[in-house]
Amino acid sequence: MPSIPHDLAAFLVEAKRRTYAGLDDDATVATPLLAGSKQLEHRAAPYAYRDIYFGMGFFVGQETVSRDERVIWSMSYSGGVRGDIADRDTFLSIYQFLRQALLAVPAEEPYRGPRRFEQDGMVYRNEAEGALDRFHGVETIAGQDGTSFYQLRYGGGMLR
Structure with missing residues (x-):
């Protein structure tokens, strides 16, 4: 089992808050x-x-952390978002809410949100x-009444 650098979780929290969660696409590189x-x-x-993803309504991506170029x-x-959600304002409000949740990423589990x-x-x-x-998980967004709006699955860990 690869050892986990003591400062990796803190770096992940900082990186996530300074990219999509905090800046949305303003953190996107030009090329x-x-x-x-x-x-x-x-x-x-x-x-x-580095976080690279494709799509918006349905998206796929990968985050990587390098240390000394490796x-x-x-x-x-x-x-x-759910496939039948087509209203742009609804769409944008769900992703705005998601970014607020992701800003609260905990250092104990620095994968997505709390x-x-x-x-x-x-x-x-x-x-x-x-x-x-080595981890995996599922994040969801729903209304107070339980109506589902969004779901994402993720997994990853230390490379060896």
Whole structure:
């Protein structure tokens, strides 16, 4: 089992807050490595974080953390809003709420957001299993009445 650097979780929390959660697509680099993707980056020596994803209503992506130019941790994810949600304002409000939940990413489980986050009539839930070296989970957003709006599955860990 690969050892987990003592400062990796804190770096992940900082990186996530300074990319999509905090800045949305304003953190996107001008020329992504993969054509048609969104690419967000954060650096704080000796680490570099990169999040590359495709799509919006339904999206697929991968986050990586490099240390001294070698990728040591990665997480892949896919999900999005329910297929029948076509109203742009609804769409944007769900993703705005998601970013608020993701800003509350906990250092104990720095994968997505907290176990539960509630605001403006929406409820975010994150069910995670494992530890930073190997984990997976599902995050959902629903209304107060339980109506599901969004789901994402993720998994990852330390590379070896």
